[in-house]
Amino acid sequence: MIEVVNLKKSFNSVEVLKDISTTINEGEKVVIIGPSGSGKSTFLRCLNCMEDPTDGKIIFDGVDIADMNVDINVHRQKMGMVFQHFNLFNNKTVLENIMLAPVHIQCQKMKKLKKQKLLGKDINEDILTKKQIIEKEKKRAMELLERIDLQDKADAYPASLSGGQKQRVAIVRSLAMNPEVMLFDEPTSALDPEMVGEVLELMKELAKDGMTMVVVTHEMGFAREVGSRVIFMDEGKIVEENTPDEFFANPKSDRLKDFLSKVL
């Protein structure tokens, strides 16, 4: 699903990612761990070109999205991303946060279809009005909010939510776009210990539903329980990757043994 070929990334003269190649298959739950500064967040952010790779290819659904001539927005709609600091829209209510992107993007699509129809092309799809789109997406957003049991917060602003609530809203905001893959950038690192559980629980549910996931985390328990493959990164390289059982029971490289002895 995502093929990473010889990915390199430098910030000015500092080389953060040194020639990384790997493939993320459909349905896989890839967990990336490593010490801070190892480049794991940068790697994740390169997957949806949040950071533009300096060199190499990111092939997603057969298209090299690292190519600057590709319309990255279209591809990002299929890749959900969850951030350490939630990044909910502060000036929008919870419901608006979830609805904003799907409504906007569908409205644009409808405008395009209408134009084509005016030009005399045959359009088989139904052309919805803006009102219909909003109604449809509102229903969907409320379903998503019910799923995380926050339907009573629909009209609240993000500032009034707890960290765990914010992160769960951020996750369903991504889900509203029906992504094919979800990228998680340390989703529990900024949370109170009490709230880590509720977020991990939602992520486990997603995993069970068969979502393809790439997760950067320090939660070793989550990696062991949910991961189908664990990647250990250090100094901008993939040092070791394996199934979670093997990874934690029989680490091969000294660097990983050293790391695990400190965190477990």
Place this chain on the structure above:
Amino acid sequence: MGNFQVKWEAFSRAFFDNGGYKEVLSGLQNTVLIAVIGLAIGIVLGTLLAIAEVMPQYKTLPKILNKISHTYVAFFRGTPIVVQLLVGYFVLRPLLGLQTINALTSCIIIFGMNSGAYVSEIMRGGINSVDPGQMEGGRSVGLSYSTTMLKIVIPQAIKNILPSLGNEFIALIKDTSIVSFVGAKDLYVAFKYIGTNNYEFMVPYLIMALIYIVMVLMITALIKLTERRLKKSDRSSES
């Protein structure tokens, strides 16, 4: 004091009996018109200029826009507003064949353009004060740079810079007192007219000063009110 009595009577005659109040009202209207529409133009223009400043500079077009914005701000902040007014009205207006535009409209346009340069600097600061995560959040769900900017970042930036925009409005109101340079009729022209009526300028100019102060005090109170309201909504939403 007896002398003042005479001056006051002269003023009241010119003001009430000879229709001076009509001049003052229309002058006041023009002053407010130039400042309000000028600020509106300034906000739109300033926002566009600020976006040109903060846009990522990978491609050629943003680079060109950035240069234009730089030059624009440098020019309008580097020359006095009087000079801009004179050049705009007596040089550019005839050169561009825009003689049909009257003095008042010219003033509104030039004050708007001048204010755009200042607002762009304020707006740039406002945009930079918004957490970069807001932009990332928007981009991550597939919204374009411009959509995220307009729907997410700019509204939050404007909230942050409302007090500074109020200050810009105050500066603008006071600056309008020079529009008589190109023949537009503002508050100053009205009081000068009253004074010329019987060559008594003391009372008219004193009252003119009072009107300016009252206007500025009213705007200041308005800014304070909105500031307090914004703070309140922040606090209540965090509890």
